[in-house]
Structures are given as structure tokens and as C-alpha cells.
Amino acid sequence: xxxxxxxxxxxxxxxxxxxxxxxxxxxxxxxxxxxxxxxxxxxxxxxxxxxxxxxxxxxxxxxxxxxxxxxxxxxxxxxxxxxxxxxxxxxxxxxxxxxxxxxxxxxxxxxxxxxxxxxxxxxxxxxxxxxxxxxxxxxxxxxxxxxxxxxxxxxxxxxxxxxxxxxxxxxxxxxxxxxxxxxxxxxxxxxxxxxxxxxxxxxxxxxxxxxxxxxxxxxxxxxxxxxxxxxxxxxxxxxxxxxxxxxxxxxxxxxxxxxxxxxxxxxxxxxxxxxxxxxxxxxxxxxxxxxxxxxxxxxxxxxxxxxxxxxxxxxxxxxxxxxxxxxxxxxxxxxxxxxxxxxxxxxxxxxxxxxxxxxxxxxxxxxxxxxxxxxxxxxxxxxxxxxxxxxxxxxxxxxxxxxxxx
Amino acid sequence: xxxxxxxxxxxxxxxxxxxxxxxxxxxxxxxxxxxxxxxxxxxxxxxxxxxxxxxxxxxxxxxxxxxxxxxxxxxxxxxxxxxxxxxxxxxxxxxxxxxxxxxxxxxxxxxxxxxxxxxxxxxxxxxxxxxxxxxxxxxxxxxxxxxxxxxxxxxxxxxxxxxxxxxxxxxxxxxxxxxxxxxxxxxxxxxxxxxxxxxxxxxxxxxxxxxxxxxxxxxxxxxxxxxxxxxxxxxxxxxxxxxxxxxxxxxxxxxxxxxxxxxxxxxxxxxxxxxxxxxxxxxxxxxxxxxxxxxxxxxxxxxxxxxxxxxxxxxxxxxxxxxxxxxxxxxxxxxxxxxxxxxxxxxxxxxxx
Amino acid sequence: xxxxxxxxxxxxxxxxxxxxxxxxxxxxxxxxxxxxxxxxxxxxxxxxxxxxxxxxxxxxxxxxxxxxxxxxxxxxxxxxxxxxxxxxxxxxxxxxxxxxxxxxxxxxxxxxxxxxxxxxxxxxxxxxxxxxxxxxxxxxxxxxxxxxx
Numbered sequence: 001x002x003x004x005x006x007x008x009x010x011x012x013x014x015x016x017x018x019x020x021x022x023x024x025x026x027x028x029x030x031x032x033x034x035x036x037x038x039x040x041x042x043x044x045x046x047x048x049x050x051x052x053x054x055x056x057x058x059x060x061x062x063x064x065x066x067x068x069x070x071x072x073x074x075x076x077x078x079x080x081x082x083x084x085x086x087x088x089x090x091x092x093x094x095x096x097x098x099x100x101x102x103x104x105x106x107x108x109x110x111x112x113x114x115x116x117x118x119x120x121x122x123x124x125x126x127x128x129x130x131x132x133x134x135x136x137x138x139x140x141x142x143x144x145x146x147x148x149x150x151x152x153x154x155x156x157x158x159x160x161x162x163x164x165x166x167x168x169x170x171x172x173x174x175x176x177x178x179x180x181x182x183x184x185x186x187x188x189x190x191x192x193x194x195x196x197x198x199x200x201x202x203x204x205x206x207x208x209x210x211x212x213x214x215x216x217x218x219x220x221x222x223x224x225x226x227x228x229x230x231x232x233x234x235x236x237x238x239x240x241x242x243x244x245x246x247x248x249x250x251x252x253x254x255x256x257x258x259x260x261x262x263x264x265x266x267x268x269x270x271x272x273x274x275x276x277x278x279x280x281x282x283x284x285x286x287x288x289x290x291x292x293x294x295x296x297x298x299x300x301x302x303x304x305x306x307x308x309x310x311x312x313x314x315x316x317x318x319x320x321x322x323x324x325x326x327x328x329x330x331x332x333x334x335x336x337x338x339x340x341x342x343x344x345x346x347x348x349x350x351x352x353x354x355x356x357x358x359x360x361x362x363x364x365x366x367x368x369x370x371x372x373x374x375x376x377x378x379x380x381x382x383x384x385x386x387x388x389x390x391x392x393x394x395x396x397x398x399x400x401x402x403x404x405x406x
Numbered sequence: 407x408x409x410x411x412x413x414x415x416x417x418x419x420x421x422x423x424x425x426x427x428x429x430x431x432x433x434x435x436x437x438x439x440x441x442x443x444x445x446x447x448x449x450x451x452x453x454x455x456x457x458x459x460x461x462x463x464x465x466x467x468x469x470x471x472x473x474x475x476x477x478x479x480x481x482x483x484x485x486x487x488x489x490x491x492x493x494x495x496x497x498x499x500x501x502x503x504x505x506x507x508x509x510x511x512x513x514x515x516x517x518x519x520x521x522x523x524x525x526x527x528x529x530x531x532x533x534x535x536x537x538x539x540x541x542x543x544x545x546x547x548x549x550x551x552x553x554x555x556x557x558x559x560x561x562x563x564x565x566x567x568x569x570x571x572x573x574x575x576x577x578x579x580x581x582x583x584x585x586x587x588x589x590x591x592x593x594x595x596x597x598x599x600x601x602x603x604x605x606x607x608x609x610x611x612x613x614x615x616x617x618x619x620x621x622x623x624x625x626x627x628x629x630x631x632x633x634x635x636x637x638x639x640x641x642x643x644x645x646x647x648x649x650x651x652x653x654x655x656x657x658x659x660x661x662x663x664x665x666x667x668x669x670x671x672x673x674x675x676x677x678x679x680x681x682x683x684x685x686x687x688x689x690x691x692x693x694x695x696x697x698x699x700x701x702x703x704x705x706x707x708x709x710x711x712x713x714x715x716x717x718x719x720x721x722x723x724x725x726x727x728x729x730x731x732x733x734x735x736x737x738x739x740x741x742x743x744x745x746x747x748x749x750x751x752x753x754x755x756x757x758x759x
Numbered sequence: 760x761x762x763x764x765x766x767x768x769x770x771x772x773x774x775x776x777x778x779x780x781x782x783x784x785x786x787x788x789x790x791x792x793x794x795x796x797x798x799x800x801x802x803x804x805x806x807x808x809x810x811x812x813x814x815x816x817x818x819x820x821x822x823x824x825x826x827x828x829x830x831x832x833x834x835x836x837x838x839x840x841x842x843x844x845x846x847x848x849x850x851x852x853x854x855x856x857x858x859x860x861x862x863x864x865x866x867x868x869x870x871x872x873x874x875x876x877x878x879x880x881x882x883x884x885x886x887x888x889x890x891x892x893x894x895x896x897x898x899x900x901x902x903x904x905x906x907x908x
Contacts, residue, residue: 087836087875125783125820126876128889155776156783158818160576161874175776175804177573177817182449182469193775236838236879243880278837278875308879310838324840328874334817335573335580337450339488341554342495345578346529366528373491376464376484377452384463569807574816583816585801585808586794586823594807 002259005222005248007230008206012098018136020144023101029146031212035109040071043113047208049216051228056081056164056201057276057305058381059227059294062208068188069114069196077197078110078119079187080205081169085124085161086277087328088308091232092202094244096130099206100137104152106205109212111150114198119152122169125159161332165380166199167191168334179336180380203232203307223249224293231292231304237273237311238265249293256309257288268313272396276305278325279385281392282318301392318400322393323348323355329386340383343374347390359405364394410476425467425478426454434480437489437518439606440555441468444656444665445564451555452492453518457482464488490522497527499534500607501550508615509608511622515553516607536581540589544597544613544674547590549581551609558582558601558610565667570595599673603654603666614674615651619643624650628660631672634730635737638664638672649679712748721749730757762788764796768803778804778814782821790830790869791822819873827862827869829907831855832886836875842882843896848872850897851885854904867908 006012015022023029035043048063069076080103084092096103107119123131134154141147160178162168167181170192191197207229211219220228227249233256234244240262247256257263257273264270272282275292281302283290290296297304312321330348335341350367353359371387378384394401409418412432419428429436439451449469456467459477464484479485496515504510518524536549556573559582563569570593574583584593602610624643631638639661643651652673654666678684688704689696699707715724726744728737737755744753767784771777778800785796792800792815801811815821833851835844852858855868862869878884881893885903892903 084877085875088838088879089875090877090879093877124877125818126873126886155780158779158783159820159873160818172779173776175778175814176810177576177813182447182466184471234879236882237841242882274837312841316841321837321841324835324837328836330578331819331874333577335554335575335577336448338452338492338495338554341578341580342492342499342529346495346498346531349529349531362528369487370491370495370529373488376462377455377488377492379449379452379466563807569809572807572809572813574813576817583809583812585797585812593809 002245003247003251003255004245004260005230006246007210007222008095008102008203008232009098009246012094015099017096017098017100018133018140020101020137020141020146023099023105024144024146027213028101028209029105029144031209032105032108032112032146034212035112038112040113040115043109043212046216047113047211050207050211050219051216051226052204052207052211052219053227053294054201055203055207055231055307057086057279057303059304062200062204065188065200066110066113066198068186069198070189071115073115073196075195076114076116077192077195078107078114078116079166079170079173079192079197079199080107080119080121081164081166081199081201082121082123082127082130083157083161083164083169084202084306085164085332086279086306086308087325088234088236088274088310089277089306090234091244091307093127093130094232094234095202095206096127096133100134101141102206102209103202104137104141104147106200106208107152108147108150109208110198110200110205114196116198117149117151119150120173120192121152121154122163122173123154123156124163125157128156131156160334161328162334162380162382165382168380169199170197177334179334180382182379223251224291224296226295227293227304231307233260233292233307233309235261235309235311237309238268238313238316239263239309239311240265247292250291252288253283253290253292253309254288256292257311261309261311264311264313266313268315271312271314271316272318272393273312274310274389275308276303277308277310278328279303279382279388280305280308280310281388282322282396283392284396318393318397319351319355319404322390323351325389326351326386329382333382333386337379337383339374339378340380340386343370343378343383344386346370347374347387351390354401354404357404357406361405364401364405367391368394408472408474410472410474410478412478413480419472423472425456425458425465425470425472425476428472429456429467429478429480436467436480437514437521438468439514439518439553440557442557442560442604445557445560445604448556448560451553453489455485455488456480457485486522489518490524493519493522493524494527494529496553497524498529498531500553501534501537501548507551507608508611508617508620509605511620513608514606538581538583538587542589542591542595542597542613544670545590545595545599545602546611546613546616547582548609548611551607552582553607553609554580554582555606556582557604557606561600561604562595565600566596566598568594568596568598571601597670597674598668599670600667602673603656603668612651612674614677615643618650619645621653626653628655631668632731633669633671633675635733636663637733638668640668640672642676649676652676716748722752724748724750725752725754726750728753728755730755764793764799765803768796768800772803778806778811779818782815786821790826790828791824793825794823797823819871825862827867829867829887830869830871832871832873832876833859834874834876834878834882834884834886835872838875838879839883844883846897847883847885847895847900850900854900868904 052062163178168178172178187197287300326348329344333344371391417432437453440448454467455464457479534550538547627642641653655661656666768781771781801808
């Protein structure tokens, strides 16, 4: 036993995710049935009590998010964020491929809680097969009658990481350039087409049916007390088992690498691990005996983020990896705000210089100043997070940088 | 009402006031590049950031409502550092040629670099490559100086309604562009020049004014545009007794009809003033040749001929055609003349054509 | 072909914000968004052409330039990068005789770089139109591309 705990993925490959009947046979749509007998406020209370926090990366209380939606607004929307773009992340795809009906049920429960009649799933353009899968799944759920008058439409993105940011995602559904909006107003008050909108990640929605079915206390008792439940992780890099796992949130990062991951390839030593995708911090080996939950990760200056775990062995050139990550952000910045548009561009320029052996110590200092300002002054999470991998590699692996300087 | 503390000063402002306005009420001078009170908010230049106690990040004051009890620092160390770095980032993409720039002395980037002592950019690297060759006669588009405030896009859409320009591409490759990146004359541009009016730097300039005198060198004369009866206020830039350009006056009290907005004629069509071809006195054709005469003679002649025509061919053989260059009152009088004196309803106006 | 631009776009007309869906539909037909098609879309959705053009140029999957029949996208994000994406890319360029961003003279293949496509269980990854090809190595390229030639 490797310590996995499967809730969302319990019936992976045992049921057809497109078929509502399959899901119903294993207990599906019970949560929705229960929710229909509850008052909206009771549903929100139950979700609050479960202490479920957003699985997209920000870790905000889901029940709280739902409670911000004004009760009496005539039109409201439920939006599912399936734009997972963090490099090394594919857990939302796996959840859809294994258990798409749970996502639909979660959205339907949210719709009851906030009083919405329409939902959108924003699926990244890289997953056309998931768009087809979801459309079939929705069709099947409609035929089975479980969604009643709740309508779900799938929209496909077109290659823009920034659309994982909830307000950029909303802009994109509206058929516009995916540029983030300033907040406030938050989507809960003024979202899609200006009306109250709840935007949650696939994994967050997929947790909801189980919370309703088995009760908030049950969910709250799993994993880390302040970030309970399970988390689907995807492992990449120099690891023996580069695959996905679902673990309780108090699972140790070291166990992710050495138990689930089967250790480092070729029996080599760990150089660093980056958790949460390209926007995540790099964690040195001395910090890996930490629980993966949101708060424990924060305490070591990292973030759980999307749950991607990117492992580098001792032979890896971390400056080269960080340079590649700088290129990612330069490519994905939407260009709206100055710190991010110009910052990601200049960051990549300086990193290329250093990586090519033409950088100076001054470049390194300039990167750190720029990094500070981008984190504090950028408009959205992209620009705020972009410098983190660079900053943390300089912090933990300064000697690797020094070796490359002129 | 909401009470908050800004730089140690307690201010009370109505609910819904932006933090930017609250700061200004408190006497703080907040720099802005993308903010314009007449345009929708962008919140993108991040120059107006301030530090709010208890907030992890700096807050863009233009898009944040003032809240009860906020403790705000408008020139904290972190704020100044952010503004300096943003200016350096912009300088690194801005073609620096103040010595030949039309907007020297009237440029927000220059002003803020001066204010924050930003001499040079530590981020200099790849040079800008956004200059747009555009052979139209009015607007030069040197996006090598563009700082991406997007005010031109918003002014084009929200003041003029032409929607000629928008952003093309994303990230560092984003640039102001017409559809298909065509020249302005192949777009929906109406050459009103509102984009020039709102541009905070020398990225958009009037080709008609180029090289003829910078704002600080010229005397300003506020006047009313003579092209039509709308009554747009404009400000003439005068150098050595010659008009060398036109500025917008955006103050609602000084420019009530147009708040700075102009049309292609008002903004770019002032070259008639010193044109040698300009008519300065009435002309009457005598023996096949146009001869200058006094106004008295010209009017007498016109009245006489009108009378003759009316007597010989009847009132309806005369038609009166009035002009948009005259006021509504003058147009009213002309129709009165046509109907009551000449006795015809044959009256029309050039704006109908 | 047969279908007119308007016929391709019209099914999305009444979808709120359906412009992006219409662009996808155009690309399924042409692999890029032709100028006249974009104008037609702007007209049908009643938005300025400058806005439609802004949207088309924002997303990396959309192109306003003609592209090949098959678009090969090489993932170059950090995990694929350490798994050897660089060598695969070189091999692709060599095999196709084009650089990133170019199209083969016969109009068959366009080579693009992309970021993570979410298929990180077996990397490096390339995509060819909607197909995902896992565990790509320089040696496998001829065999992989044969299917499309």
C-alpha cells in the first residue's frame, strides 16, 4: 500500500465517465439528490463546514466563495475552470477522463446553492478530446434526468495560460481577449456578463458530491485539518513513476517522491522539487519532509498550486530550467500590465544572459529587485507568481548561478 | 461617507470614491499613465500603486474603492521602488529621443522619471521594434515610444466610437493595431486625433504640427473652432504670431461643447489661417473677372440681383443654401430671410448632403 | 471546401460570446483564420474588425497567417524541456527542413512551439493537429510523421 486515498478517482477505469448510469450505479448523484432537499443556505453551510478549499491553486474557502453571491440577483452562473495550464499538470484532465460525472454533479449542487440555471465549463484548447467527452457526459446526464433544469455548456480555450486566471477566463468565455480584470469587483458579485458568477476548479467541484453524500464532518476528517480532503498530484521529471496519484492532503512531499514516485531515476540524488507547476517555488531537499497541504507548503515558502510535482535530480542544471520557465512566462503574459508584460520579457532576457555565461552579479541583483516589484505590483496572479521560481532558485541554489556568471 | 487615513491624514469621502481620488483629496500627488477620468478604467500601468496596511500586495489606487478605516501610504519605500522599476521597464522599451521629440516638456514619462530620479534603465536589452509606417497625412504612429497605456484604444472606442484600433498579439509582442495591421486610412479611423489628445508620451503626434514648435515654446490662445456651429473649444499654439498647432482643452468648464474632443478639421485643418489662397475680402465678377470690393458694395450688389431675379422669375426661382460653418442662430435668420423676405421655401443646409 | 465563411460562422451566432467558438470552427476548416472570414465573423457578431482581430491574435492556437495542413506543436515547457524537447525540436526542424514558425513548401506541415499540453505522463510530447504523440525521441520522428505524409 502506497498510502493513496482515492475518493474522486475511486472508480477510475471501472466506470465510463461519459455515462451517468455508470456513475449512478456506484453512488453518483446522491449528493445532488440530497442537495435538492436542502435550502441553498444549508448547502453552503455544509460546504463551509467541510472546510473544502479551492483546488486550483489559491486555496480559498469554497463555501465562503459561494456565500458571496448575492441571493436575489436574477441571473447567476456557475463556471468550471478546466484551463489547467501549469506545466506538468494534468490532474483535471484525469478527473474528467475518470470521473466526469462527479464534476457535473458538483456544478449542479453549486447551482442549487447559489441559484444558477446555467453553467459553463471552460476547457483548455489543448484538450479537444475532453470537450467531446464532457459533451457526451452532459448529454447522458440530461437523458438520465439528473441535472433537471440546470444547463451546462462547454467552451474551448485557444492556447492561453492566463485564461486559468478566473477573470481572464470569464473574458474568454465572453469571446474577448483573455486579459484579467482588476478586482474588486470579484466574480461572485460581477462576473460573467456582469452577473454574479462562481468560478471553481474541476477538482473543487468534483469534491462537492462526496461532501454532500458522506457529510462535511467526514470530509473535514480526511488529511490536513485546515486543508482537508484529498489532492490529485501529477509527477514529472526525474522520477521512476511519472504518473498521477490521489493522496490525503497531509501526505508528505518526501513520500510523494520516494514512495509514490518510486524515487529518483537511476538512483540519483534529489536536486530540487517544484510543486504547483511553473509558477511554484523550487524546494531544496532539506525541506521535502513537509505535508503537501496548502498551509504547510506556504510555511516553507512554497505553494501546493495545481498539485504538479516536478522533480530534478542532482545532475540537472537548475539555471537552465529556471531560464526555460522564464521563457514560459514571457510567452504567456497577456501584456496588460506593465510589471508583467515588460518584467517577464526582461526577466527572460537576463536569465538567458546568465544561462549562456554572459551574465553578471548585477544581473542577479536586478532580477531580485524586479522579482520583488512584479510580485507586489502586477495586476494578476500570473505576474505575481512568475518570478517565484527564479527567486527561489537564486535563494536555494545561488552557487549554481554564481558558477555561470562571467 | 467613508473615513480613511492617507499619509497620516484623515479624510472623509463619499462611498464609492476611488482610492486615487481619495488620495488626491488628501493632497497626495499620485502618478498615473493609463488613468483618464473620461475613459473606462484599465488598472494596467500600475504607477498609481499605494501601500495599504494589512495587504500583501501594493494596490492600484485607480481601480480600488476607498474603504472605511484604510491606512494608506502613497510614497512608502515599496511604492517608490515599484514606480521606479516600472519606469525603468518602460524606459527600456521607449525610444529615447527627447531632444527631437514633439512631446519634450509635455510628457508624463519624462515628468515621472524626473520626479523619481530615473536616469537610465537597468533593464536595457532588446530595443523596441514597433514603429508603424503609416502614410496617412495626419497621425504619426511611433510605437517605439508607446508605453501601452491603451488610452488611445479607449478614446477611439469610447469618445469617438470609431473602433479603429485595438491590441494585436499578447505579452511583450502586444502592440496597438488596426484590424489586419493596416494603415489608418484603410481602417475605420476618422482622423479625429483623440488618440493624440490622450497619448501621455510622444508615441502619437500630429504630422501637421511636427517640428513647428513644442507646447512649452508656444503661446496658447483659447478660441472656438470656426468650422461648424458646434462650438468646439480649442487652443491654438502660437509661435511668432503664426498658428503652429492645436491643443485640446479637456476642462469641462473651459470646453463645454466638446471637452477636448475634435474632428479632423478642427484638429488638423488649421493651415488655411496663413494660406496665401485664403479669401480675405468679398469678390464680385466684373467684365468676367473677380474683383475685390467692399462689403457694402458686395451686399448691395447681392440684394439688387436677388430682387431682379425675384421680379423676373418669381420667388421660387431662388434657393438658399446655408452652411454648417454658421451657427444655428445664423441659419435660423437665413431661413427667415428666405421665407419672409424672398418668399420661398427653397432652403437647405450642407449638413444634409 | 464548399462551405462559405458565413455558413461556418452562423451556427455560433446566437451563442453569447461565441466568437472564439466560430474561430475554432474556421480553423477546423482552414487551419487558420482567413482575412475575409475574420471580417465576416466581425460582421455576424456585430463587433468592430479591430476587436475580432485583437482576439484572433491573442490566442496562440489561432493564426491569421496561412498554415500547413498539419500543425506540429512541440511542447517546450519545463518537464518536456528536461526530458529532451530541445533535441526533438532540432530533429523536427532537420527532418522537415523548416524552422519554428515556418511551413513546409508543400503546405503540409507547420512547426510551432507550445507550452504544456497536459500529457506529461510520457514526455517529450508533440501534438499534430488534435493528435497527441507521447514519448517522442529524435529517432522516432520519421515513423511518426509518415502517417501524415
